Amino acid sequence: MKSRKQISSGVTELVLVRDDASELPPWTPGSHIDVEVRAGLVRQYSLCGDPEDRSQWRIAVLREPDSRGGSAALCERVRSGDVLTTIGLRNHFPLHQSPRYLFIAGGIGITPIIPMIAAAHAAGADWRLVYGGRSEASMAYRDEVGSFDPAHVLEWPQDRRGLIDLDQLLAEPQSGTLIYCCGPEPLIAAVEARSAHWPHGTLQVERFAPRPVTREAPNTSFEVELVDSGEVLVVPPDKSILEVADEAGVYVLSNCEEGTCGTCQTTVLEGVPDHRDSVLDEDERAANDTMMICVSRALSSRLVLDL
Template sequence: MSADEARRVLVTQARREADGVVSLTLSDPDGRELPAWEPGAHVDLVLPSGAVRQYSLCGHADDRYSYTVAVLRETGGRGGSAEVHDTGLVGRELTIRGPRNHFRLVDAPGYVLLAGGIGITPILSMARRLAAGPAPWLLCYGGRSAASMAFTGELAALSRGRVEFYPEDEAGRLPLERILADLVPRTAVYVCGPPGLIAAVQDCAGKLFPEQDLHLERFTAAPDAQPRADGDAFEVELARTGEVLEVPGDRSILDVVRDARPDILSSCEEGFCGTCETKVLAGDPEHRDTILTEADRERGATMMICVGRSRSPRLVLDL
């Protein structure tokens, strides 16, 4: 079984990590090893209701027998976080797909990690990895209050780097201009958190460090995301069945494929979560997601079919 195929996992533990944050420990029901992963990876978790949500892996990457995810209860969200918090999941089997990773640590002479709220989840595994290596690094973590900030004890104990905490009710927001001023050239900057934090970092990047390596992980669509379905009609061939489907200009590939494959996983349908990432076997995809790097787009090996379209008359997908 490949890492990207659906698999069953057993919820072996649920633990409160901070106000409004609970972690789940997931293991193979038969005690087998789980697929290896690297910091920045996430899994798609299918909840008992059938809802699909993406959660960053925040456990120890060298633990091959369990995954850990942490979930913030979101007031006014789509209901997935409430389901995690309010449903007795310990002892139940759930389905996951992955791990998949579009937020990998790159080789760099130094690192700055910026986390806002539940955005600490992928950053935590990165900090662990960097703490075991020689490169200098700095982690700055902001939240509404100290009580709402998860994993602070473990982060404070990490060595070979610096960790700074900014509970907003005590210290204000992350002082980005101070943090990002005078970086060593080619420092890799990683940021995960709410849209306001990401926008502020991008603004600082344009002013302070245009030559630095900036990596973003979003929980919502980018403000300038392109329309979900807008363009000329084209065909999609499903390679596994040979079906050829017409994708009109006012429907997405996902919409059309779902008619033939109602079991296909999707979640955000706005191009930022990666659940519907699909291999492209032939054709020229037009990428409209906010996940893939420019190098990924040039390779054209995968696409997010919830927002992507085609520049060629036909796309052949591994479906």
């Protein structure tokens, strides 16, 4: 690790470099990495630096009051020169080309938005950022996002202005505009509800925690066929596909086990998944050709997976 510094109340920035000073893999706005804090403890963080700078990666860590060890260690105990292991580089929140963007960020949700704003600004797109937080002191990178064009940035500290006025912000659909939203679940859920009358595909979101899932019926058993071996496994009501595969000696790379990181994404060859993740959008769910096997189940009696 190259450096660590506190950049706002509760938020610490880490700059990561390779120990041999070689170039890091390329990435695009919306990408995130997994950081292994210690053996068995892995956390996901959005890259928020410059994609053109292959010498380093920048992440920002929110110190969670009820930290289970991840944010506390990264914010308080790691030091410059410490070795951190990163696993994977994925982008389930890509910036699609558009003439206009509305970015809505809440708290640490500003991190994936920063390189998106830079890309939109460089492309000459029309963009606007509404950035909310508990207070100005808690809102990271305020100067940086304002440096692109302060006239396009509307700060909304909750202690002074209350909650973001989404009813006014999203009242009228704007032609050719994509909405990108990242932040706490209440904000994302509210944006989803308030933008429901906008054209299909307008809203793109990234969650840091799983979306609430309401089920009217209990889980049932189903079969999973693994195409590589032809083995058929039975997934009982109280276990996930990931757990059953692991018990059968089939290794699948996984991380969060709550359907938010996308690490265990698996191709579906036959059958109908019961999508319970917080990664796939409506179109990806409707296609039924991929699923997160840590949380999603089956609507059909059997799934055939590319495992």
